[in-house]
Amino acid sequence: GAGVSQSPRYKVAKRGQDVALRCDPISGHVSLFWYQQALGQGPEFLTYFQNEAQLDKSGLPSDRFFAERPEGSVSTLKIQRTQQEDSAVYLCASRVIGYNEQFFGPGTRLTVL
Amino acid sequence: QKEVEQNSGPLSVPEGAIASLNCTYSDRVSQSFFWYRQYSGKSPELIMSIYSNGDKEDGRFTAQLNKASQYVSLLIRDSQPSDSATYLCASGAAGNKLTFGGGTRVLVKP
Numbered sequence: 726g727a728g729v730s731q732s733p734r735y736k737v738a739k740r741g742q743d744v745a746l747r748c749d750p751i752s753g754h755v756s757l758f759w760y761q762q763a764l765g766q767g768p769e770f771l772t773y774f775q776n777e778a779q780l781d782k783s784g785l786p787s788d789r790f791f792a793e794r795p796e797g798s799v800s801t802l803k804i805q806r807t808q809q810e811d812s813a814v815y816l817c818a819s820r821v822i823g824y825n826e827q828f829f830g831p832g833t834r835l836t837v838l
Numbered sequence: 839q840k841e842v843e844q845n846s847g848p849l850s851v852p853e854g855a856i857a858s859l860n861c862t863y864s865d866r867v868s869q870s871f872f873w874y875r876q877y878s879g880k881s882p883e884l885i886m887s888i889y890s891n892g893d894k895e896d897g898r899f900t901a902q903l904n905k906a907s908q909y910v911s912l913l914i915r916d917s918q919p920s921d922s923a924t925y926l927c928a929s930g931a932a933g934n935k936l937t938f939g940g941g942t943r944v945l946v947k948p
Contacts, residue, residue, distance in 0.1 A: 758935065767842075767926050767938030768882065781935060816881055825870045825889075825930055829881040 729830030748817030844939035861927030
């Protein structure tokens with residue numbers, strides 16, 4: 726079946742612009758995660774949804790970061806007033822309830838100029 | 839100290855040899871452990887999960903877990919050039935967020 730999809734795959738933003746990154750999880754996957762991966766580092770957790778409920782947002786680096794999943798399927802990660810330090814790959818992962826394995830989408834590479 | 843530690847490498851192994859990757863974790867409440875492979879410019883791909891002490895084998899891959907020593911390892915037998923990638927170790931607590939190490943870069947030389 727289809728895997729996790731993310732769009733756009735690449736995004737270039739000028740500093741101060743707002744961006745919205747989309748994640749479409751694997752069908753039937755209740756849990757959805759967002760991670761941020763800086764160049765040369767491992768992914769860092771941002772936030773976690775179970776259905777439409779955001780159960781953990783402890784990894785969001787500032788109040789400029791906001792995530793939502795209003796209908797329990799597609800999720801959007803929004804970054805307001807982007808800064809250069811926001812440049813990274815944003816990864817979305819989904820998971821079937823009752824299992825621990827997370828499956829990643831292709832990521833969105835964000836470059837803030 | 840990072841919660842999950844890996845040697846960044848590169849770990850260079852000849853084709854056909856065994857690649858041995860190590861990972862230590864600091865959070866004793868971690869219950870699940872994963873190895874992901876990440877090719878340059880691509881996203882992480884799950885290759886192994888392990889939950890209990892001991893060994894778990896899947897094809898050419900063997901994961902080993904020692905909770906007393908807070909240590910996880912991955913062996914890649916009969917290494918192939920296509921195994922050249924960064925291998926990420928991750929721990930999970932309470933079945934939710936994953937905490938990743940920085941990854942070990944593996945180079946398999948023909």
